[in-house]
Amino acid sequence: MLIPREYFTLQEVLVDWGISGSELGYVVETGQLALSVRVYGSFVVADRKDRPGRPNLDFEGVVDLERRDAMRVLRKQACSVSSFVQDGGKVATFEGNRDWVVYRDALLVRAAEREHFEAIIMAADAPHANDYDRFLSFDLNGQHYLFTDMQARALNYLFICAITGDPEQRGAQILTAAGSASLKLSYLFSSRKGWRDIIHPVSGRRGYYMLEPSLVVTMRVGT
Numbered sequence: 001m002l003i004p005r006e007y008f009t010l011q012e013v014l015v016d017w018g019i020s021g022s023e024l025g026y027v028v029e030t031g032q033l034a035l036s037v038r039v040y041g042s043f044v045v046a047d048r049k050d051r052p053g054r055p056n057l058d059f060e061g062v063v064d065l066e067r068r069d070a071m072r073v074l075r076k077q078a079c080s081v082s083s084f085v086q087d088g089g090k091v092a093t094f095e096g097n098r099d100w101v102v103y104r105d106a107l108l109v110r111a112a113e114r115e116h117f118e119a120i121i122m123a124a125d126a127p128h129a130n131d132y133d134r135f136l137s138f139d140l141n142g143q144h145y146l147f148t149d150m151q152a153r154a155l156n157y158l159f160i161c162a163i164t165g166d167p168e169q170r171g172a173q174i175l176t177a178a179g180s181a182s183l184k185l186s187y188l189f190s191s192r193k194g195w196r197d198i199i200h201p202v203s204g205r206r207g208y209y210m211l212e213p214s215l216v217v218t219m220r221v222g223t
Helices: 010-017 021-029 067-076 111-121 149-163 171-178 193-197 213-222
Strands: 007-009 036-046 054-064 078-081 083-086 089-092 100-103 108-110 137-140 143-146 199-201 208-211
Touching (some): 007 010, 036 083, 067 078, 067 100, 108 111, 143 193, 208 213
Antiparallel strands (some): 007 108, 036 054, 199 208
């Protein structure tokens, strides 16, 4: 008999899914997977983020990491975190107290989050980090484009970010997702003159870029 579970360890779901550490970082960074951790002790608990919390000296429960905190834990293996999310509310350490240290080995995935990820993100017709083939060769507005694998990975990263509601991305994040050691996007795409027609700098956000909206629509329809 299988015992119903509210959460799973990150390590066991990675084994079940068969995805690598770099792929994990990708889906967390793009907001496709939320990570959690169990905490206990003295915390300030608020049922909504915009409301003041109440002290709970004996709090214990599974809380969710903000996306940036989850990325930091994955990158550094351990990281101090001062606040978490739970059921639309906030769980925070007391001001002046030590932050909670989250270790990578302690990361969890809620059962509901796992179910959503497997049903939506890992579905055969959902865009994955490795589904960059569509960007190796395509036509847009009467123009034919050819890109290398690494360039296509960068385009695919921007595409996934766009369809998941976060289209504006820092150049450094795009390069990391592509697996490029280049310092600038212009270096990565130096062999393709037409790349500036489909990757646009974001007005008012220095160093941020987004994919041409018409290309997003074209690829979205084709998925």
